[in-house]
Amino acid sequence: MRLPARADGPALRDLVARCPPLDLNSVYLYLLLTEHFPDTCILAEDEQGLLGMVSGYRPPGRDDTLFVWQVAVDPRARGRGLGLDMLLGLLSRRTPCPIRWIETTVGPGNRASRRLFSRLAAHLGAALEETDLFGAALFGPDAHEAEPLLRIGPFTLPVHASGRTP
Helix, strand or coil: ECCCCHHHHHHHHHHHHHHCCCCCCCCHHHHHHHHHHHHCCCCEEEEEEEEEEEEEEEECCCEEEEEEEEEECHHHHHHHHHHHHHHHHHHHCCCCCCCCCCEECCCCCCCCHHHHHHHHHHHHHHCEEEEEECCCCHHHHHCCCCEEEECCCCCCCCCCCCCCCC
């Protein structure tokens, strides 16, 4: 697992393209993530290329919160706990202001992501709450399902990438 680099932009887009139902964005957006938010993103790879990624950022004015934007796991790496390992790896990074909350939006139909964040909350010993955030109508005529907010926390770090808390 490692930080993303600028050259990863096209590979990140390709990875997300292999991971429906994730929303696919332009290479430019993935380049911006690698340039502006490398400290809140993590990549997993093997000798064949990218296996997974978590992209996120700290919302303005809320340094104790990590908003997880996308979690992508290549089909060849699914079922091995890689998503949880990447999230824990990201949380294990030392930062001046510790993360105490994780937020994300997950559509009701994305059962895999909902299971992942439920497992993360259980691992952290933290509550997981769901509230309305972006209703389907806000997406316009694109027929996108609602994106409710999932909020996990508070929890205490550090979390070790091994999947164990001290």
